[in-house]
Amino acid sequence: MDKKELAANILEQVGGEKNIKDVYHCATRMRFTLLDRSAADKSAIESLSGVVTVVESGGMFQVVIGNDVSDVYDELLQITSLSTSSTESATERQKENLFNRFVDLISGIFSPLLGVLAASGLLKGLNAVLVSFGWIDQTGGTYKVLNAAGDSFFYFLPIFLAFTAARKFKVNQFLAVALAGALIYPDLATAFKEGISVDFMSIPVVLAQYSSTVIPIILAVWVLSYVEGFFKKLFHESVRNLLAPFFCLVIMVPLTLLVVGPIATFASSSIAAGYLAIYTISPIVSGLIMGAMWQVLVIFGLHWGLVPVMLNNISVYGRDTLSAMTGPAVAAQAGAALGVFLKTRNKGMKALSLPAFVTGLFGITEPAVYGVTLKLKRPFLLACIAGAIGGGISSAFGASAIATATKSILTFPIFVGPGFIGYVLGYFVALVLACVLTYLFGFKEEADPAREKQRNEEISYNKNKGEVVVSPMTGEVLRLAEVDDPAFASGGMGQGIAIIPSEGKLYAPIDGKVEMAFPTKHAYGFRTVDGGEVLIHIGLDTVKLGGEGFTSYVKTGDSVTKGDLIAEFDLDSLRKKGFDCTTPIVITNALNYQEVIPESKKFLKHGETAITLVGSSDTNEKKEIS
Structure with a gap:
């Protein structure tokens, strides 16, 4: 399924644009805040090709996609107005659980910054390595x-946070950035460094170092949301765009420097001191x-609540031990x-676990967790135990980071300094x-030699003894490699x-159930009684039609028998509109079979044998891995 189609189907299954208060993405998942959770079909979304799983936590409906999440997110914004509007109201926010609102707020502010945050942290670490090895001079231009x-x-950082916080608090983003700019304005920063007294209308200003800080600007933008709201209501629309920003800046800059900033600075110092007190015990x-619980927090998306603590530690102390x-x-x-x-x-598990290992090394653990360890249960728990031991070793050496970034083999440089050897040791342990x-205790597989012999013999089954998928339509047969769509042609689907x-008719290819009848009526997923999964996609890019020209006679969950009429479509109309009507018929769980044998005929009538599945079905494989 291409990214545009995936975005359209996710949008449909979460209840449409009207049901979305807010949406953004992090490294691997799209995070929806929904008006009505019951309108979202979790199982339908999880069954979509390209979706790893769905997690509900922290008041958010999180669709885990993986490395392609940003592309799917961009496609979602292309077909909606979500990037510029939101249906969330203050009344609705008040109805939410306070903890859920906090997690949603923090993740919404920090998630968009994840990529540049990691890249900047890595660059800082590499620079430190170059200096420590004497490869560049700290006083030179290269450094x-x-x-x-x-x-x-x-x-x-306050400027970046102002921009994302403004989106969460529904404030003019450029007004928030102007406020952040005032906090780190060179004249005020120089006055703080040199100890020069500054007052505003004879009221002394408590200057502070606001660069690299987290809490002051977030608190300031929150206050700004109320001030801006007041002036927007006060002024007529003819002068609102001029006078509302004017009075907001006139009031908020002094108010932040005199009141909000000092309070937030005190809170930052207190949080850092509290964390340090707990850590030093x-x-x-x-x-x-932390080593044991971190991935549990990640599963529910709750780890974002600790990101401000990490950044705050760096701002106050210059290094952060929590990251280590x-x-x-x-x-x-x-x-x-x-x-x-x-x-x-x-x-099937081999095909999943090796890529999951590789992506895990680069800091993305969702494929490993959702596709492998959590699915098998015990490996996830054993990994938590190993993570606890590694975290204990790292902390015992006093390891810490000079920046916040994705934890991967590429970001080792950010831990260069005191305790670096301990971090490396803890990581690899x-x-x-x-x-x-x-390997020793994670799961059991059947090791009966007789069973292995039986499995090998299954490969030589006569075709007619396998599970048969009949042709769902009449027409010319192509190899998948000939389909003008990389997702299907590559065999990835x-x-x-x-x-x-x-002819414009689609019939049931199996005896079983309709696993998914897409709202756009152009694609259907089936599951045979023996566990085979069949996806039929009528035409290429036909999702763009939104169901126009298609008539569906089934819905998700319906039982079907080979030859039942599933759908009709206007073949001539599709061709006149320029659509390629080539229809892929794929076995999406082909890895669960020893052989998937396509029919060699060049033309098939509906009901004739199209594909034969030989060997273990999905059901048999599940019996082997506990």
């Missing part, structure tokens, strides 16, 4: 340029707890996925230990055939 590239994001215990506790937890999930890959004989524990239909 200054690289330092500016890596440090600019963190120095001007027992760094090892702190590392054990959580890196081994990421490595442990990757190690557990590797352990599954080394042990399992299940082709967690990775290797999780791999070994998973599964194995099968394609048909160029000669």
Whole structure:
């Protein structure tokens, strides 16, 4: 399924644009805040090709997609007005659980910054490595340029946060940025550094260092949301665009410097001091707890609540120990996925676990967690144990980070400094230990030699003894590789055939159930009684029609028998509109079979054998992995 089609189907299944208060994305998931949760079909979304899973937590409906999430998100914005509007009201916000509102707020503010946050942190770390090895001079131009590239994001962090916070608080984003700019204005920053007294209308200003800070600007934008709302209501629309921003700046800049800023600065110092007090009681215990719990928090999207603490630690102390506790937890999930890959004989699980291990090394654990470790249960728990041990080792050495970034093998440089060896040791201990524990104790597979012999004999089954998928339409047969769509032609969607239909009718290819009848009526998913999964996509890019020209006679969950009429479509109309009517018929769980044998005929009538499935079905595979 292409990204545009996936975005359209997700939009449909969450209840449409009218049901979305807000949506944004992080590294692997789109996070929806919905008006009516009951209007969203979680199981339907999870069944979409391209969706890993759906998680509901922190008041958010989170659709986990993986590395392509930003592309799907962009397609979603193209077909909606969500980037410029929101249906959320203050009354609706008040109805939400306070904790859910907090998690939604923090993740909404920090998620859009994730990519540049990680890149800037990595660059700062690399710069530190170059200096520590004496490869560049800290007083030279090369260092200054690289330092500016890596440090600019963190120095001007209040401006970035002002922009994303304004979106969450429904404030004019440029007004919020102007407020942030005033906090780090050079004259005021110089006055603070040199100890020069500043007053406003004879009221002394308590100056502070606001560059790289987190809490002051977020609190200031929150206050700004009420001030701007007041003036928008006060002034007539003919002068509103001029006078509302004018009075907001006149009031908010002094108010922030005199009241909001000092309060927020005190809160920042208190949070940092409180964290340090807990950490110093027992760094090892702190590392054990965070190493064990980090991935649990990630599953529910609650880890965002700790991101401000990490950034605040860096702002106050220059380094952050919390990041060093959580890196081994990421490595442990990757190690557990590797352990599954080394042990399992299940082709489907092997195909999932190796890529999951690789992406885990680069800091993205959703494929490992949702596709492998959590699915098998015990490997996830063993990875949490390994993560705890790795986190304890890292904390025992006093490891810390000079920036916040995705925890991966690429971001080791941000931990250069005191305790760096401990972090590296904790990371690889967690990775290797999780791999070994998973291999030894993670799951059991049938090791009966007789069963292995039987499985090998299944490969030589006569075609007629396999599970048969009949042709759902009449027309010319093509190999999937000949389909003008990379997703199908590459085999990424599964194995099968394609048909160029000669009539506009689609019939049931199997005895079983309709797993998914797409709202646009152009695609259908079926599941056979023995576990085979069949996807039929009428034409290419036909999702753009929104169902026009299609008539569907089934809905999700209906039982069908081979030959039942599923849908009709206006073949001539599709061709006149320029659509390629080639219809892929693919077995999406082909990896669960020893062979998927497409029919060799060049033309098929509906009801004739199209694909034969030989070997273990999905049901049999599930029996083998517990």
